Amino acid sequence: MKTESEIISKLKQHSSLTPSKWRENAEWRITNKSWLRYSQMIAMMMLDKMEELGLTQKAVAERMGCSQQYISRVLKGTENLSIETIAKIESALDLQILDSVAIAR
Template identity: 60%
Template sequence: MYSRMKEQGITQKELAEKMNCTQQYISKILKGRENLSLEALCKIELALGIRILQFDSNN
């Protein structure tokens, strides 16, 4: 997540604005101090244009 932010030149504050949350929440995520909900994971995916969740339809 951090490397993608760096690639895109996005600050924690800018990511927080895209995700409609606080910069403090983003800081906790990056430090591994926050348990993420599916909703939060989806917001991260949309904000950064990355795939975090992937489901195997064969199972």
């Protein structure tokens, strides 16, 4: 049976050299909970519509005049979207987001 110091030594060998950002990420999610819920709902609506239309992130980005990387961030559901961006998403995917979000609330 291993001693406590052997176990601690083994654990230290496998620990990360960089500190975990778990706490900061959790606090950020709690602080931004209200708008994150909407962002996640919009991301799900986008993903459903993209699947229905057979569109890739790149195709949506072209329709919106932005980068594929930005679309990727939006689809993660953690992007704080402006009304202008929401309007562009609605136009690019023929969606009614603002009406749907207001009804869902």
